[in-house]
Amino acid sequence: MRHYISFDVGKQVHNFSKALGNRSKTDSIDVRTIYRMRKIIDEDDISLPLNDERVDKLTKALSTYRIIKRMKRSLMNHNSENHSDIKFLKERITEEIERLKLLEDEIVRAIIEEIIERDEELNTWYRCYKRCISSSFVHKV
Numbered sequence: 672m673r674h675y676i677s678f679d680v681g682k683q684v685h686n687f688s689k690a691l692g693n694r695s696k697t698d699s700i701d702v703r704t705i706y707r708m709r710k711i712i713d714e715d716d717i718s719l720p721l722n723d724e725r726v727d728k729l730t731k732a733l734s735t736y737r738i739i740k741r742m743k744r745s746l747m748n749h750n751s752e753n754h755s756d757i758k759f760l761k762e763r764i765t766e767e768i769e770r771l772k773l774l775e776d777e778i779v780r781a782i783i784e785e786i787i788e789r790d791e792e793l794n795t796w797y798r799c800y801k802r803c804i805s806s807s808f809v810h811k812v
Contacts, residue, residue, distance in 0.1 A: 725793065728786050736778045743771040 693700055750764045787793045 725786065725790055729782065732778060732782050732786065736775065736782075739771055739774050739778065743768055743775070746771070 693704055746764050746768050750761060750768065783797070787797045
């Protein structure tokens with residue numbers, strides 16, 4: 672029976688390839704490198720990553736959050752440039768920045784309410800984190 676193995680860790684394959692002295696980037700060389708890597712690695716050392724629904728949800732939500740943050744930062748930088756002579760444009764950009772701030776808050780609230788608080792382990796860690804950042808243990812250096 673033939674087993675197909677998917678290397679999800681491109682950096683490991685890349686480092687293995689460098690260790691073998693391969694510098695070129697062609698598909699045929701990559702396939703040979705992965706084959707050689709597979710021959711060296713014991714089958715017991717290969718494990719498939721588990722699909723964790725919590726991680727998937729958090730990853731998607733945080734990805735959206737980062738996009739919104741970038742959009743807001745971009746607009747803030749753009750608005751800080753000299754656009755005072757175009758009042759309408761400056762007002763609209765300011766409104767959009769405020770809307771994005773609200774969206775950021777909504778995303779954080781959704782992450783907390785729909786992912787963290789519904790999961791016992793995540794909720795325990797989150798409450799511990801909140802206690803730590805609000806306690807006297809955290810002080811300015």
